Amino acid sequence: MTAALRASAKGARIVSAGIHMSDIPAFPYAELWGERSLGSVANLTRRDGEEFTALAPQVPVRTEVEVYPLEEANQALDDLRAGRFRGAAVLQI
Amino acid sequence: MVLERQRQPLRLAELPEPTPGPGQVQLTVYACGVCRTDLHILDGDLAKPKLPLVMGHQIVGTVRAAGEGAERFAPGERVGVPWLGWTDDECRYCRSGRENLCDHAKFTGYDIDGGYAEVTVADERFCFPIPEGYPDLQAAPLLCAGLIGYRALRLVGEAERIGFYGFGAAAHILCQVAVHEGRGSSPSPARAMRRRRRSRGSSGPSGRAARRRSRPRSSTARSSSPRSGR
Numbered sequence: 001m002t003a004a005l006r007a008s009a010k011g012a013r014i015v016s017a018g019i020h021m022s023d024i025p026a027f028p029y030a031e032l033w034g035e036r037s038l039g040s041v042a043n044l045t046r047r048d049g050e051e052f053t054a055l056a057p058q059v060p061v062r063t064e065v066e067v068y069p070l071e072e073a074n075q076a077l078d079d080l081r082a083g084r085f086r087g088a089a090v091l092q093i
Numbered sequence: 094m095v096l097e098r099q100r101q102p103l104r105l106a107e108l109p110e111p112t113p114g115p116g117q118v119q120l121t122v123y124a125c126g127v128c129r130t131d132l133h134i135l136d137g138d139l140a141k142p143k144l145p146l147v148m149g150h151q152i153v154g155t156v157r158a159a160g161e162g163a164e165r166f167a168p169g170e171r172v173g174v175p176w177l178g179w180t181d182d183e184c185r186y187c188r189s190g191r192e193n194l195c196d197h198a199k200f201t202g203y204d205i206d207g208g209y210a211e212v213t214v215a216d217e218r219f220c221f222p223i224p225e226g227y228p229d230l231q232a233a234p235l236l237c238a239g240l241i242g243y244r245a246l247r248l249v250g251e252a253e254r255i256g257f258y259g260f261g262a263a264a265h266i267l268c269q270v271a272v273h274e275g276r277g278s279s280p281s282p283a284r285a286m287r288r289r290r291r292s293r294g295s296s297g298p299s300g301r302a303a304r305r306r307s308r309p310r311s312s313t314a315r316s317s318s319p320r321s322g323r
Contacts, residue, residue, distance in 0.1 A: 004258050013252070017245040017263060019130050020138045041248060043177045043193035043200075044240045049221045052243040053173055056235050057227040059273040061266050063234045068127075073094040073148075073209050074102045076127045077135060088234035088262035089127035091149070093211055 001038060002027045010034035017041045065090045094209040096146045099137040103148070103209070111206065111214045113160030118217050120172065125208030126151025126233040129261065130176070134203060142203050150176040150201040151236035152208030152215070153229045165217045171229075172220040175236045178205045179216050193244075238262035246270060 001024050004014045011034065019042075032038070064087030068076040076089045094103040113119040131148045133139045152174040156166045166172060178201035180187050186194040201207045201215065223232045242263035249255060255271050257264035 001258075004256060007256060013249050015245040015248045017241045018259075020133045039248065041241055041245045043198065044175055044244055045177075045190070045193050046219065046221075047190075048193075048240055048244050048247075049173075049175055049177075049219075049236075052240050053221045053223060053232070053235060055243075055270070056232075056239060056266075057224045059269055060227075061231070061235065061239065061269050063231055063239075063262065063266055065230050065234065067230060070094060070209065070211070071105050073127065077103075077132060080127055080129065081132055087265050088238055090151075090230050090233045091125045091127060091209060092230065093122045093124065 002031070005031050005036060005038065008036055010036065012036045014038045015041055063088050067092050069093075094147065096135065096142070096148055097144065099135060099142070099144075103135075108147075108210070110212050113158055113163065113214045115161040116163050116216055116218070117160040117214045118156045118163055118166055118172070118220060119158040119160075119212065119214050120152065120154035120174070121157050122152055122154040122208050122210055122213055124153045124229040124233040125149040125210075126237060126262075128237045130237070131202070139203065143205070146203070147206040147208070147210050147213070148202040149208035149210070150174070150178075150203070151233045151238070152201070152213060153223060153232045153236070154208070154213070157212070159217070160214075163217045166220065166222075171223045171225075172215075173223050173232055173236045174201055174208065174213070174215040174220055175240055176200050176202070178219055234262050234266065239266045242267035243270065252276065 001014055001016055005027065008014060014036070066079065066085040066087065066089045068089060068091050070091050070093045073091055076091060079085055080089050095106045096103050111119065128151060134142050134148060154172065156168050156170045156172060158168065159166070177193060177198060179199035180192045180195040181197045184196045186192060186196065199205050206213060238261065246267055253276055255276055257268060
């Protein structure tokens with residue numbers, strides 16, 4: 001977040017979208033000044049879900065997916081942890 | 094696949110078929126996304142999952158049966174189920190359009206069994222129709238990576254240039270949405286973050302960030318569109 005803050009223009013909003021994060025290191029107030037703000041996103045609303053599931057096929061969003069059978073869920077989790085693929089892992093059932 | 098204890102691998106198991114309660118639908122699961130949040134559950138960073146637990150909160154499936162009072166979907170309809178699985182609809186957050194912050198929220202694949210399974214049940218209020226023709230495998234990652242990213246994108250407001258830091262599935266999806274909306278997305282900070290992550294192993298922050306910059310309208314939208322999916 002501090003890297004994004006340093007790179008941002010005045011008035012920037014830095015939004016963190018992870019549910020669990022490592023600590024944010026201390027940074028000089030001058031980097032926040034200029035009406036920059038730091039924030040987070042928690043979960044979703046039904047409105048987000050309905051809007052986005054309708055929007056995505058129109059873009060259309062094409063996600064690079066790494067497909068695993070259900071019984072290889074542990075492998076999918078290991079590969080995600082190790083960064084072995086780009087995009088998203090999906091179990092196909 | 095069942096999580097019996099945190100910090101242990103999931104175990105393949107035969108479980109009794111879940112039956113839909115009032116307001117719930119029973120789903121045949123076709124696809125379920127694997128999310129970094131699942132790693133946080135597995136590793137104990139998120140400390141209080143129901144146990145034993147079926148993880149998975151990016152579920153695509155079709156409706157098999159409906160519980161009492163569940164009338165929103167007909168059998169055979171395809172739906173997606175996200176992380177937010179239940180809210181009380183009456184706390185101050187729910188009443189002010191911020192059900193994402195509900196004091197009593199329950200989460201799919203954390204408080205409620207999720208989609209690492211052949212069959213699951215879900216509250217019909219939190220099932221979204223998936224448009225016809227959009228593939229199951231493409232729809233699954235929309236339901237967390239896409240949705241949480243979409244919410245972050247909404248929160249950066251009218252920014253014309255957006256930087257993505259920590260290039261995971263959310264950034265991968267939201268770059269495409271940002272470009273579709275005519276906004277510039279800058280791949281360079283993401284590349285810088287990848288270099289930083291490599292240099293300190295895989296323990297870096299799991300989330301993504303979007304940065305808002307006020308720029309003149311003449312700035313060029315640059316696409317970092319990923320290759321097309323399978």
